[in-house]
Amino acid sequence: MIDPKRVEEIRAKMELPISEATFADPVWRLGNLYRCVNKDGIDVPFVPNDAQCDLLWWVFVAGWKRCTILKARQLGFSTLICLIGLDYTLFHENSTFNILSHTDDAAKELFKEKVKFPFSQLDEAIRLTVDEKNSSANELAFSEVWKIKSRVKVRGGTSQVLLLSEWGKIQAKDPSRSEEVLTGALPTAGRNALVFNESTFEGGQSGHFYDQIMAAMHVDETRRHFKDSKFLFYPWFDDPEYRLPSHPEMIKQRTRDYFSKLSSEVGIEFDDDQMLWWQHEKAQQGMFMGREYPSTPQEAMDAPVAGAIYADVLSKVEEKGAFRNGLYHNPKIPIFSVGDIA
Secondary structure: OOOHHHHHHHHHHHOOOOOHHHHOOHHHHHHHOOEEEOOOOOEEEOOOOHHHHHHHHHHHOOOOOEEEEEEOOOOOHHHHHHHHHHHHHHHOOOOEEEEEOOOHHHHHHHHHHHHHHHHHOOOHHHHOOOOOOEEOOOEEEEEOOEEEEEEOOOOOOOEEEEEEEOHHHHHHHOHHHHHHHHHHHHHHEEEEEEEEEEEOOOOOOOOHHHHHHHHHHOOOHHHOOOOOOEEEEEOHHHOOOOOOOOOHHHOOHHHHHHHHHHHHHHOOOOOHHHHHHHHHHHHHHHHHHHHHOOOOHHHHHOOOOOOOOOHHHHHHHHHOOOOOOOOOOOOOOOOOOOOOOO
16 A cells, blocks of 8 residues: 555655755655656656655665566556666666566667656756767667666676566466566676566466565565565556546446445545546456456456456456355255356
């Protein structure tokens, strides 16, 4: 859960007046030096949302250098982590920021929008402190050993900052590449590296990304070491924009039943605007709602895998409330089930 006190602490750091001490703080720099493109395609100063502030607190205040982030879509973590990597590289000579993405197109797009664009918009006095040696669709280099790279494969060399983007998708679609992430990319990060393993969940409750989540969820914080990763989950309702103007009669009973159970589980009361957004999005996403916009970690990991037999049919049956519990059966009488799948 996002603690408002953590968010306030990060925002307070960013609002301090410029000085030698504040300029040396990466949190202040991230809140004052960079620009980005928002969801509407507009060039704006980077102002972190609550979820982004929460991640900044865990990294720069609590001191977790490795984070495993399971999240809903469009919460801005790729933007934030790329800015963290860009900032670290600019202010640490001979450092390397490696970005690994699930496809070459995604790697190039991530690099163009979230690294090259913010770099190009920096104040000239800062940008000229580095000598740009090479710039391509996948790389921004200041020397042979001082660079930012965005690829589908990372192996060899070292990473002072490493972003593993959408390992969940890699795990689901290409297990051999997932193995390459585990054995090739992760070992490039040393003791003091910042490592961000950030993804929606995909691929069922097995595989390398799933194992990373399980390991991070069960870390003993009193005995952690540098290779331990902090598990962070950010659900769809962490974004205050995920809501639609509503009237009580627009909310279906099965939606209210879902939120009644969810509220008791997470300890949060939801308003009708949030319920209507979820209801509308659930109608569009169907069985993929838990994968794209999960409410809990378990919901994300329970989402059907590609090719699951009758998953779409069962999802629609569940949505209509056609499942029934508590039906009487005689335990002395066996039940036989027969399926014929063409």
